[in-house]
Structure formats: C-alpha cells, structure tokens
Amino acid sequence: MTERTDLATLTPSIALGALDGRYRSAIAPLVDHLSEAALNRARLQVEVEWLIHLCDSRALPGAPELTDSERAYLRDVVATFGADEIAEHAAIEAETRHDVKAVEYLLKRRLETAGEVLGEGTSLPGAHEIVHIFCTSEDINNLSYALTVRSAVVDVWLPAARGLVADLAAMAAENAEVPMLARTHGQAATPVTLGKELAVTVARLRRQLDRVEATEYRGKINGATGTYGAHAISVPGTDWPAVAEQFVTGLGLTFNPLTTQIEAHDWQAELYADVARFNRILHNLATDVWTYISLGYFVQNLAAQGSTGSSTMPHKVNPIRFENAEANLEISTALLDTLASTLVTSRLQRDLTDSSTQRNIGTAFGHSLLAIDNVRRGLAGLDVNAEAMARDLDGNWEVLGEAVQQAMRAASIAGATGMEDPYERLKELTRGRKVDGEAMRGFISSLGLPADVEARLLELTPATYVGLSADLARQYGQA
Numbered sequence: 270m271t272e273r274t275d276l277a278t279l280t281p282s283i284a285l286g287a288l289d290g291r292y293r294s295a296i297a298p299l300v301d302h303l304s305e306a307a308l309n310r311a312r313l314q315v316e317v318e319w320l321i322h323l324c325d326s327r328a329l330p331g332a333p334e335l336t337d338s339e340r341a342y343l344r345d346v347v348a349t350f351g352a353d354e355i356a357e358h359a360a361i362e363a364e365t366r367h368d369v370k371a372v373e374y375l376l377k378r379r380l381e382t383a384g385e386v387l388g389e390g391t392s393l394p395g396a397h398e399i400v401h402i403f404c405t406s407e408d409i410n411n412l413s414y415a416l417t418v419r420s421a422v423v424d425v426w427l428p429a430a431r432g433l434v435a436d437l438a439a440m441a442a443e444n445a446e447v448p449m450l451a452r453t454h455g456q457a458a459t460p461v462t463l464g465k466e467l468a469v470t471v472a473r474l475r476r477q478l479d480r481v482e483a484t485e486y487r488g489k490i491n492g493a494t495g496t497y498g499a500h501a502i503s504v505p506g507t508d509w510p511a512v513a514e515q516f517v518t519g520l521g522l523t524f525n526p527l528t529t530q531i532e533a534h535d536w537q538a539e540l541y542a543d544v545a546r547f548n549r550i551l552h553n554l555a556t557d558v559w560t561y562i563s564l565g566y567f568v569q570n571l572a573a574q575g576s577t578g579s580s581t582m583p584h585k586v587n588p589i590r591f592e593n594a595e596a597n598l599e600i601s602t603a604l605l606d607t608l609a610s611t612l613v614t615s616r617l618q619r620d621l622t623d624s625s626t627q628r629n630i631g632t633a634f635g636h637s638l639l640a641i642d643n644v645r646r647g648l649a650g651l652d653v654n655a656e657a658m659a660r661d662l663d664g665n666w667e668v669l670g671e672a673v674q675q676a677m678r679a680a681s682i683a684g685a686t687g688m689e690d691p692y693e694r695l696k697e698l699t700r701g702r703k704v705d706g707e708a709m710r711g712f713i714s715s716l717g718l719p720a721d722v723e724a725r726l727l728e729l730t731p732a733t734y735v736g737l738s739a740d741l742a743r744q745y746g747q748a
Contacts (some may be wrong), residue, residue, distance in 0.1 A: 303630055313411050434475055436649070525636065558647070594647065
C-alpha cells in the first residue's frame with residue numbers, strides 16, 4: 270500500500286479547526302484581538318506601560334526620567350510587534366518554557382539595543398531591572414486579557430451584532446403591516462404581523478447588547494497574592510494601591526482593589542453569560558426563520574443565497590445560512606457557558622485552570638461571529654411571501670373565536686343581555702374544526718350583539734385581526 274502524505278507536515282500549515290480553515294474570512298478580524306499573538310502583544314503593552322508608569326509617577330526611587338523619544342521608542346516596540354517578533358518570542362519561550370517570562374526577556378532585549386535608535390545617552394538600558402518588577406504573571410495576564418477581550422468585543426463583535434440587529438429592525442419596519450397567522454404551541458392562533466414578530470427579537474437582542482456594552486472590564490496589579498507584599502517591603506514610602514489604581518485606570522480598565530493572586534474573572538463570566546444569552550435568542554430567530562421558510566412565508570432568493578441546494582435534488586434551496594448559524598451558536602454558547610462557570614473558581618489563592626480555559630475565548634467569539642455573519646447573509650436572501658401568509662390566514666377563520674368571545678364579555682359587562690357562556694359557545698363552534706368566513710359571520714349575526722359591536726366583528730377577518738401589531742413593530746423595531 271502506498272504511504273500517504275502526512276498532512277501535518279505540509280507548508281503552509283493546514284488548520285485543524287474550521288475557524289482557521291474553512292471559515293477564516295468570516296472570523297479574521299478577531300485574530301488581531303484574541304489570537305495567541307495578540308495576547309502576547311497585549312502582554313508586551315502592559316509591561317511597557319508599567320515601566321513608563323513607574324518612571325513617570327516617581328513611585329520607584331532611582332528610576333530614570335523618561336524623555337518623549339524614549340516613551341515613543343518603548344511604545345513603538347508594541348506597535349511594530351509582527352511576524353519577526355512573534356518568531357523571536359517563540360524562540361525565547363522555547364528556552365524559558367514560560368510565555369510571560371518570554372515577553373519580559375523580549376522587552377529587555379529592546380532596552381539593551383535602544384541606544385542604536387536613541388543614541389548613547391538614552392537611559393533605557395539602565396532600566397533593565399524595572400521591567401516586570403513587583404509583577405506576578407497574573408498581573409500581566411489579567412490586564413492583557415481585559416484589553417484584548419474589550420477590543421474584540423468593542424471593535425469586532427459588537428459592530429457585527431449591532432449590524433445584524435439593524436438589519437432585523439429594518440425588516441421589522443418594512444413588514445410592520447404584513448399580517449401573519451401566529452402559531453402558539455404550533456397551532457393556529459391570534460394573528461400578528463411579520464414586523465411585530467421580528468420586532469420582538471429586535472428588542473430582545475438589543476437588551477443583551479446594551480448589557481454587553483455596559484461591561485466593566487476589570488484589572489489588578491498587586492503582586493503574588495494581592496497584598497503588595499514585595500512592593501511594600503522594597504519601597505515602603507510609596508502608596509502602592511494608589512499607583513496600581515492609576516495604572517489600571519490609565520489603561521482604560523476598572524480597578525479591582527481586592528484579589529488573590531488572580532483577578533477573579535467575575536466580569537468575564539458576566540460578559541460571557543450575556544453573549545451566550547444573545548446567542549440563544551439569535552438561535553431562536555434562526556429556528557423560527559427556518560420554520561417560516563418551510564411554511565412558505567419566506568422565499569429564498571437564489572441570487573442572494575449564491576448556493577446550490579441539494580446535490581441530487583435540483584429543485585431545492587436549502588436554508589443553510591440559518592442551519593449553519595444554529596450549529597455555530599450552539600458551539601459558541603457551550604464554550605461561553607464553560608468559560609463563565611469555570612473562570613469564577615480558583616483553588617485557594619490560584620490555580621492554572623483559567624490559563625487553559627481562557628485560550629478558548631477567541632474560539633467562543635469566533636463561532637458567534639460566524640453565526641452572526643450567516644444570519645445576516647440569510648436574512649438578506651429572503652423575500653417575504655405575503656400571498657402564502659394570506660392563504661393561511663383565510664384558511665383559519667376559527668382564530669376569530671377569541672375576538673368574538675372577548676367582545677361578548679365586554680358587551681355583557683356593559684349591560685347587554687344574552688351574552689352568557691361566550692367561551693363555551695365559541696368552543697362548540699371552533700374547537701377541532703375548520704370554520705370559514707361565512708360560518709363565522711353567520712355565528713356572529715346570531716348572537717344578538719349590540720349593533721356597533723356586531724358591525725365591527727362582521728368586518729373583521731383573520732388578516733385584519735392583528736391588534737396593534739403594526740404600531741408595536743414601528744415603535745420597538747425601529748432601526
């Protein structure tokens with residue numbers, strides 16, 4: 270038997286997972302925020318800013334006074350972090366067997382060579398021991414994750430999610446008056462409008478996005494067990510909690526003043542729960558739209574979908590965008606649930622379960638972002654089939670039973686006679702049987718209703734029995 274090519278040995282490397290392979294284009298923006306390289310760049314940023322902060326705050330006696338050009342040089346180390354630096358970091362880590370220590374050593378190398386750029390008079394080579402001083406790895410990591418997760422959410426995930434909701438809101442407004450048979454428990458029920466039903470989802474999704482936007486990204490930098498022990502014994506004259514708070518808030522984060530070795534990750538758990546809830550609501554939309562396609566209420570636009578349906582049945586246009594979204598939302602939500610439940614627990618003052626768990630943050634957001642992309646593409650490829658909805662409505666006159674019953678009750682309360690047992694009378698007429706317009710109108714005419722009430726009910730059809738649906742769609746589904 271001929272020996273097969275080992276695909277793991279090919280160059281360029283073949284992705285193991287779908288996000289970095291088949292779906293790379295849809296999730297690529299997250300790479301600049303939630304990849305391993307992005308995390309190391311953020312670690313480098315925190316190390317650089319800590320060095321600058323200690324020098325500028327005069328918290329550390331003997332630390333040099335940095336010049337503008339020295340600060341610019343240090344920050345440029347972060348700004349230019351690219352392929353060469355990623356490879357250099359990997360080489361250092363291969364020796365240190367510690368990713369944060371490798372970042373520290375990389376920065377120290379840049380301090381040593383600063384004179385080549387800034388001249389012999391620069392003080393940066395002498396700042397060698399300031400790098401990572403008083404820091405445990407978690408001081409760097411918790412801030413780095415806060416920075417990268419925040420930028421991923423604010424710059425990538427939220428704009429995509431907001432775009433989806435805007436698309437859905439526009440669809441709700443456009444279809445505010447299109448009547449549709451509702452189905453509670455899968456059975457014909459009081460009619461609505463398509464726009465009102467879409468507006469319900471718009472409002473639900475917006476509420477979750479508002480919660481996500483209000484996320485408090487927290488951070489700490491207080492040493493090995495959160496006591497500032499090394500700080501206080503080494504430099505007792507400095508108000509270290511104040512220095513730490515100034516540093517953390519200077520990064521645009523919220524200061525957490527009381528921790529063990531780790532920042533507790535509670536804010537992460539809260540964020541991931543909110544994103545997971547958004548996912549679940551979106552999953553509900555995907556399954557409902559799939560069902561409406563099955564019912565013929567939506568027709569898939571072949572040109573917009575740009576896809577082959579079945580490989581053997583040429584008549585089919587499968588709702589693949591929504592099915593793909595369902596699957597990716599389920600994967601994303603499962604990961605987010607795991608992150609939220611795992612990250613809030615750490616044995617005693619610290620264990621490393623969070624380290625491995627947090628490496629899946631990008632994957633969790635990636636599957637959610639991919640699902641959002643699929644739903645947006647799917648919605649863009651739908652045409653509303655109002656005629657199919659109208660046919661369904663006209664075939665279910667029994668749904669007016671609710672209107673007639675409630676009108677009888679209101680008339681009775683207002684003093685009309687002969688309105689007894691409205692529910693039972695309508696049940697006898699409608700339960701388990703189809704009622705057409707003629708039968709319903711005949712029943713209404715036989716009730717002895719006040720003339721104005723009878724006239725309103727005789728004019729009513731399933732297509733017009735939509736209450737305030739259009740107003741609700743416009744009020745709550747607006748873009």
